[in-house]
Amino acid sequence: MNRIERELMRGAGPVAVLKLLQRGEMYGYELVEAIAARTEGVLDMGQSTLYPMLYNLEAKRLVRASWREGETGRRRKYYALTDRGKKRLATETKQWRALASAMQKLGVLGEGLPGAAQLETK
Amino acid sequence: MMSTSRMMTDSDGRGGLSLVARLRTTPLRDLMRGRLSAQLHYRHLVLASDLPPSIQSCVVSVVRRTRLWRNEKVEVARELIGHFQDGFDAGRSSDELASDFGDPLTAAKLIRRAKKRQRPAWWKAWRLAFRIITAFILLLVITYLYFAVPYWTASPDPKVDYVAQFNAEARASDPADRAWPLYQQASEALPDAKTVGIIMSRPGDENWPGYSALLEENRPTLDVVRQGARKPALGYVAVSPTSDDILDGGYFNVPLEYLSVMRRLAMLLLDDARRLEQSEDTGDAVTDTLIAVLNMAEQTRENEVMICDLVAGAIFNAVIDALNEMLADRPELFTDEHLVTLAHRISAFADGDPTARIGAERRAFADLLQRIYTDDGEGSGHLTMAGGDALISLTDYSGFGLELPEPIGAAFNPFLMAGVADRGEMQAKFDELMGELLSESALPMWRRRETPSAFRTKFDELADSSIQKLRYLPIVLMMPALDHVATANEMVIQRRDAILAVIALELFRRRHGEWPAMLDELSPKLLPSVPFDRYAGTPIQYLVRDGRPVLYSVGSDGEDHGGVPPRDASGTPRLEYARGRFSVSLDHYTKFGVTPGDWILWPPAQMPNSN
Numbered sequence: 001m002n003r004i005e006r007e008l009m010r011g012a013g014p015v016a017v018l019k020l021l022q023r024g025e026m027y028g029y030e031l032v033e034a035i036a037a038r039t040e041g042v043l044d045m046g047q048s049t050l051y052p053m054l055y056n057l058e059a060k061r062l063v064r065a066s067w068r069e070g071e072t073g074r075r076r077k078y079y080a081l082t083d084r085g086k087k088r089l090a091t092e093t094k095q096w097r098a099l100a101s102a103m104q105k106l107g108v109l110g111e112g113l114p115g116a117a118q119l120e121t122k
Numbered sequence: 123m124m125s126t127s128r129m130m131t132d133s134d135g136r137g138g139l140s141l142v143a144r145l146r147t148t149p150l151r152d153l154m155r156g157r158l159s160a161q162l163h164y165r166h167l168v169l170a171s172d173l174p175p176s177i178q179s180c181v182v183s184v185v186r187r188t189r190l191w192r193n194e195k196v197e198v199a200r201e202l203i204g205h206f207q208d209g210f211d212a213g214r215s216s217d218e219l220a221s222d223f224g225d226p227l228t229a230a231k232l233i234r235r236a237k238k239r240q241r242p243a244w245w246k247a248w249r250l251a252f253r254i255i256t257a258f259i260l261l262l263v264i265t266y267l268y269f270a271v272p273y274w275t276a277s278p279d280p281k282v283d284y285v286a287q288f289n290a291e292a293r294a295s296d297p298a299d300r301a302w303p304l305y306q307q308a309s310e311a312l313p314d315a316k317t318v319g320i321i322m323s324r325p326g327d328e329n330w331p332g333y334s335a336l337l338e339e340n341r342p343t344l345d346v347v348r349q350g351a352r353k354p355a356l357g358y359v360a361v362s363p364t365s366d367d368i369l370d371g372g373y374f375n376v377p378l379e380y381l382s383v384m385r386r387l388a389m390l391l392l393d394d395a396r397r398l399e400q401s402e403d404t405g406d407a408v409t410d411t412l413i414a415v416l417n418m419a420e421q422t423r424e425n426e427v428m429i430c431d432l433v434a435g436a437i438f439n440a441v442i443d444a445l446n447e448m449l450a451d452r453p454e455l456f457t458d459e460h461l462v463t464l465a466h467r468i469s470a471f472a473d474g475d476p477t478a479r480i481g482a483e484r485r486a487f488a489d490l491l492q493r494i495y496t497d498d499g500e501g502s503g504h505l506t507m508a509g510g511d512a513l514i515s516l517t518d519y520s521g522f523g524l525e526l527p528e529p530i531g532a533a534f535n536p537f538l539m540a541g542v543a544d545r546g547e548m549q550a551k552f553d554e555l556m557g558e559l560l561s562e563s564a565l566p567m568w569r570r571r572e573t574p575s576a577f578r579t580k581f582d583e584l585a586d587s588s589i590q591k592l593r594y595l596p597i598v599l600m601m602p603a604l605d606h607v608a609t610a611n612e613m614v615i616q617r618r619d620a621i622l623a624v625i626a627l628e629l630f631r632r633r634h635g636e637w638p639a640m641l642d643e644l645s646p647k648l649l650p651s652v653p654f655d656r657y658a659g660t661p662i663q664y665l666v667r668d669g670r671p672v673l674y675s676v677g678s679d680g681e682d683h684g685g686v687p688p689r690d691a692s693g694t695p696r697l698e699y700a701r702g703r704f705s706v707s708l709d710h711y712t713k714f715g716v717t718p719g720d721w722i723l724w725p726p727a728q729m730p731n732s733n
């Protein structure tokens with residue numbers, strides 16, 4: 001699938017990062033690889049975009065950064081979700097589900113999509 | 123790419139960092155441990171990494187372009203180094219990593235924006251304050267230039283030559299009919315004003331004999347003055363100086379040095395009339411001299427300028443004073459024919475209206491405006507720099523100087539003068555005030571005193587407010603005392619009416635052997651109508667006391683004191699008030715401890731050496 005429009009990325013990118021960090025702390029390159037792999041390249045943002053996004057999330061205190069030595073012994077900057085970030089993720093998730101449900105009802109998303117039933121109930 | 127200059131600054135010549143550079147960029151904790159780690163030098167960090175040169179160059183470029191603080195750059199550099207190292211560990215190539223990274227310029231911009239959001243609150247507050255102050259200063263500068271540029275660059279374009287209008291009548295007259303050359307000749311021939319002024323006196327004073335001899339000695343010159351008085355025109359042509367002053371060459375500053383000459387010569391001629399009154403057996407020479415001085419007053423009014431009219435009025439009043447004295451001293455000197463001739467001449471002075479023409483100031487104001495403002499062709503315009511400077515200099519003469527020391531004045535004046543109304547508004551306000559003034563001036567004094575002066579009320583509103591005073595500065599400078607001129611005009615009318623009544627009384631006495639019981643008896647044969655008391659609006663006050671008539675006005679307090687003049691605390695008559703030379707209010711009396719009284723118009727009160 002082609003990369004989505006920039007304007008859509010503006011809203012989706014930070015939510016995607018917060019969602020990935022929900023599983024545990026990650027470093028920059030790890031996040032890049034995870035986003036590309038799990039979205040099959042749809043949310044494949046330029047790496048020059050990821051780090052500014054992470055700094056913005058850090059400025060909003062939605063994520064917390066810390067330098068640690070990784071398995072290879074190299075120092076990396078790891079990012080973890082804060083409590084505030086968790087709350088924001090919950091809010092954004094609700095909004096995205098409402099949006100997806102509305103789009104589905106409009107026929108934009110179509111019927112029979114995976115998880116369509118969950119969208120209806122949540 | 124790393125800048126060459128920066129390399130040279132930091133390099134030790136072998137491609138590494140110099141000692142100074144290491145000292146500058148080593149954290150304190152490392153310094154205390156004796157290690158020059160240069161950990162705060164992001165280039166050193168990048169170059170010390172095992173990244174390929176192309177990636178190193180990319181990282182340095184991005185970090186440099188962020189223009190962040192040193193420690194922020196170091197942090198970004200470390201993170202990007204780690205990112206690319208992770209990429210290589212994942213088996214990616216330099217080209218793939220560089221391509222996936224994106225545009226370094228965009229990256230630097232986004233990183234800078236985001237990292238600045240992480241800065242502390244005090245920095246954000248300082249930045250906000252800096253921006254506000256900068257915006258405010260910029261706004262000030264733009265506003266200043268908005269006012270200053272037109273102010274500095276504009277120049278007035280006077281269209282009307284009011285001086286030519288002033289000179290028109292004189293230039294139109296036949297040179298042979300012009301009196302001014304004779305007056306100039308006489309003025310130069312007479313003893314200087316200081317010498318004469320020292321000994322000027324009145325009959326009965328101790329200096330009178332010497333002064334009288336001086337007048338006799340200069341009789342030929344005084345006859346030249348008499349000769350001039352017989353000319354039909356004054357013929358004074360004003361020659362304006364040319365200079366950088368925008369007011370020079372204009373009507374506002376038209377030279378009127380002839381006024382002082384006319385006044386001086388007229389007073390000398392009147393004193394000569396007094397000398398003749400003392401020495402002659404008939405009133406022919408005295409009457410001729412008095413009429414000559416009246417003619418001089420008439421000539422002084424040749425140009426329709428208010429100040430000229432005021433000087434003419436002063437000369438006119440002086441003639442009345444002299445005639446009053448003579449009629450009190452030696453009425454028999456004058457024949458009936460003399461008295462009738464004088465009465466007709468006095469009555470006909472200035473075509474029956476001896477008042478100063480206040481409306482003539484319109485021309486002076488119009489000329490002032492055309493010299494200090496631009497002309498947009500639609501009746502308006504804005505103030506020029508030269509005009510603003512001229513106005514500011516005029517404020518010095520008025521006692522509320524606006525002049526600031528240079529160079530503050532030059533810089534601040536555009537702002538200051540921005541508060542002055544534009545030409546159209548200024549002219550409209552002037553017309554409004556002048557209209558009020560002329561309407562009020564057309565009313566007699568007793569009617570004007572019934573209601574507050576609309577002109578004075580409106581003018582004081584301008585003058586009492588700093589903002590309004592600045593906004594209408596030319597008006598405040600030019601109009602402050604014009605209503606006083608209107609009051610002075612009433613005094614001239616009163617004095618004229620009184621002397622005509624005095625002449626009529628004398629003629630009545632000669633015919634009937636006694637004074638009339640009432641002034642009504644003079645009318646209509648000897649006096650067209652009984653004159654008004656200009657303060658009361660009733661017929662002028664008249665009574666006979668000690669066998670002599672007393673003519674008086676109730677004066678400014680409006681109360682009839684029975685023909686008694688004001689007196690001070692010691693009981694001394696304050697003759698200057700009695701002569702009505704001042705238009706005084708009750709407050710004025712109280713301030714000087716003077717008991718209010720009436721304005722005695724006849725008989726005259728002798729004032730010691732009042733010249």
